[in-house]
Amino acid sequence: MAQYVARRLLLLIPVLLGVSILVFSMRVLVPGDPVRIMLFGQAATEERVEQLRQHLGLDQPLHVQYLRYMRNILRGDLGTSIRSRRPVTVEILERYPNTIRLTVGSLLIAAAIGLVAGVVSAVYKDTWLDVVSMLGALLGLSMPHFWLGLLLMMFFSVRLRWFPAMGSATLRHLVLPAMTLGLITSAMLARLVRSSMLDVLQLDYVRTARAKGLSERVVTYKHALRNALIPAVTMLGLYFGYLLGGSFVIEIVFSYQGIGEAYLSAILGRDFPLIQGIVLVYAVTIAVVNLVVDCMYGILDPQVRYD
Amino acid sequence: MPKDQTTGRHSLPVWRLMLARIVRKRAAQIGGAIVLVLVITALAAPYIATHDPFERNMAQRIQPPGDGHLLGTDDLGRDMFSRIVYGSRITLQIGLISVGISAVVGTLVGLLVGYVGGLLDLMVMRAIDILMAFSGILLALVVVAILGPSLENAMIAVGISGIPEFARLVRGSTVSVRQEMYIEAAQSQGAGSARIMFLHVLPNIISPILVLTTLRFPAAILTAASLSFVGLGAQPPSPEWGALLVGARVHLRRAPWIVNYPGFAIMFSVLGFNLLGNALRDVLDPRELQG
Numbered sequence: 001m002a003q004y005v006a007r008r009l010l011l012l013i014p015v016l017l018g019v020s021i022l023v024f025s026m027r028v029l030v031p032g033d034p035v036r037i038m039l040f041g042q043a044a045t046e047e048r049v050e051q052l053r054q055h056l057g058l059d060q061p062l063h064v065q066y067l068r069y070m071r072n073i074l075r076g077d078l079g080t081s082i083r084s085r086r087p088v089t090v091e092i093l094e095r096y097p098n099t100i101r102l103t104v105g106s107l108l109i110a111a112a113i114g115l116v117a118g119v120v121s122a123v124y125k126d127t128w129l130d131v132v133s134m135l136g137a138l139l140g141l142s143m144p145h146f147w148l149g150l151l152l153m154m155f156f157s158v159r160l161r162w163f164p165a166m167g168s169a170t171l172r173h174l175v176l177p178a179m180t181l182g183l184i185t186s187a188m189l190a191r192l193v194r195s196s197m198l199d200v201l202q203l204d205y206v207r208t209a210r211a212k213g214l215s216e217r218v219v220t221y222k223h224a225l226r227n228a229l230i231p232a233v234t235m236l237g238l239y240f241g242y243l244l245g246g247s248f249v250i251e252i253v254f255s256y257q258g259i260g261e262a263y264l265s266a267i268l269g270r271d272f273p274l275i276q277g278i279v280l281v282y283a284v285t286i287a288v289v290n291l292v293v294d295c296m297y298g299i300l301d302p303q304v305r306y307d
Numbered sequence: 308m309p310k311d312q313t314t315g316r317h318s319l320p321v322w323r324l325m326l327a328r329i330v331r332k333r334a335a336q337i338g339g340a341i342v343l344v345l346v347i348t349a350l351a352a353p354y355i356a357t358h359d360p361f362e363r364n365m366a367q368r369i370q371p372p373g374d375g376h377l378l379g380t381d382d383l384g385r386d387m388f389s390r391i392v393y394g395s396r397i398t399l400q401i402g403l404i405s406v407g408i409s410a411v412v413g414t415l416v417g418l419l420v421g422y423v424g425g426l427l428d429l430m431v432m433r434a435i436d437i438l439m440a441f442s443g444i445l446l447a448l449v450v451v452a453i454l455g456p457s458l459e460n461a462m463i464a465v466g467i468s469g470i471p472e473f474a475r476l477v478r479g480s481t482v483s484v485r486q487e488m489y490i491e492a493a494q495s496q497g498a499g500s501a502r503i504m505f506l507h508v509l510p511n512i513i514s515p516i517l518v519l520t521t522l523r524f525p526a527a528i529l530t531a532a533s534l535s536f537v538g539l540g541a542q543p544p545s546p547e548w549g550a551l552l553v554g555a556r557v558h559l560r561r562a563p564w565i566v567n568y569p570g571f572a573i574m575f576s577v578l579g580f581n582l583l584g585n586a587l588r589d590v591l592d593p594r595e596l597q598g
């Protein structure tokens with residue numbers, strides 16, 4: 001197991017290298033002069049333009065710029081935000097915990113609802129329970145995140161006044177954003193769990209368990225569910241990426257102070273150091289989550305060989 | 308339906324068989340009907356809309372649905388129904404253009420690396436794995452960050468974000484088809500690589516591409532609407548459905564219709580394409596075609 005984890009960690013290096021090249025090339029790919037884009041709307045003298053170009057190291061050849069960029073990243077220096085003039089690392093660290101809280105919170109909600117709905121649908125296939133939960137899942141999949149967010153806000157904040165509509169100060173601020181993201185993701189999970197549960201329930205070992213005279217409850221929840229969960233676990237990494245993407249929109253709906261909200265102002269303000277820093281953080285988060293998911297998959301499914 | 312005398316199977320062309328199966332599916336009927344409504348609305352927008360979608364009328368601002376305004380008016384007094392009707396054009400345009408970009412580029416990349424194989428395949432697929440991790444909107448956000456906010460750039464961004472999925476699918480199908488005898492036969496007759504890829508491989512892997520194209524449509528509509536909603540896609544005064552909800556938060560109490568109807572329009576269209584795509588996938592699945 002340790003060897004497997006070590007190998008997966010090694011495999012992370014080329015991925016992160018690829019990501020760093022992608023993130024670095026973002027600034028190169030921008031059409032037009034990046035310095036002038038950053039200074040858009042500001043009255044800047046030629047002197048100021050050149051000063052900023054030198055400050056950002058943009059007067060150097062590309063490979064030198066990349067090496068310098070990498071060296072800085074390894075030191076934890078992601079540059080300085082053009083707008084706030086604060087270090088990008090500080091800007092991100094202030095907001096990152098909020099985004100992770102939102103993502104993990106939504107994942108928990110998605111897992112709770114998605115698992116129950118998926119298993120119930122499979123066990124009570126073709127009954128009204130199945131029809132209702134699959135119809136709900138289909139609607140959930142077709143709903144834009146931001147709209148569901150607004151609807152929940154309308155109902156729970158404006159009408160019932162149960163939860164605050166905006167901000168991220170307390171745990172109560174987390175409820176509605178996490179519920180929005182969680183509900184939509186649970187729709188995907190419910191469909192997946194249902195079909196994988198239906199596949200597993202047809203397998204020989206389930207028939208054997210029934211033939212042995214085990215109760216239906218034990219067969220379903222002890223024998224079938226564990227195996228039916230494996231595809232769901234492999235998808236967790238993908239869901240996490242999906243949730244991070246969704247959190248971007250949801251943070252804006254609920255004025256939730258996460259990195260998504262900072263990313264939007266960075267894009268609108270052409271604040272490239274901050275844009276690159278946030279993309280890098282998103283990518284590293286996804287890569288690490290995928291590593292953890294791979295290891296979890298190994299624990300859950302003994303058939304996975306670590307060689 | 309005529310049957311083949313020797314096998315007892317239907318001798319109709321496969322595509323007609325598939326069409327017959329699709330039409331029989333309830334989900335496909337509902338999905339198809341929704342998509343049809345969307346297409347007709349987009350094509351006949353000037354005849355369906357009751358008002359000019361851009362005309363402001365401050366005397367009529369924030370009017371509830373009813374008298375003169377079927378779905379009410381927004382904060383600038385514009386008719387919501389007409390704006391939603393015209394918005395359907397943008398939604399379809401977004402779907403067609405962005406999914407077109409994903410499908411064409413993704414198919415070309417997948418065909419090439421799948422057919423050529425070797426180091427090129429290895430390198431491109433690793434890069435695609437990395438891009439796949441940036442699921443959906445995150446990749447689109449990276450592209451928008453580079454290109455800048457606008458409807459055109461949002462379409463390009465959504466298009467690019469779908470390329471990895473197509474490339475991976477087409478590459479996989481190409482690799483399995485490459486082993487077939489008819490490819491070997493074509494090679495032995497001296498056919499060039501491009502000819503084999505486009506005339507022999509591509510026609511044989513078209514069904515999964517078709518299914519993914521239909522299933523990418525709703526994803527593209529949702530992503531583009533999200534981009535417009537946060538101000539990175541269609542810009543005001545565009546009646547794009549995501550853009551209609553910009554700033555709607557302040558009207559939650561007084562004018563819920565400003566929030567409800569555009570959201571419902573998006574959900575309705577996405578649902579239509581989802582139903583159609585799922586039915587198509589079920590029918591085009593080769594396992595279902597046997598027997």
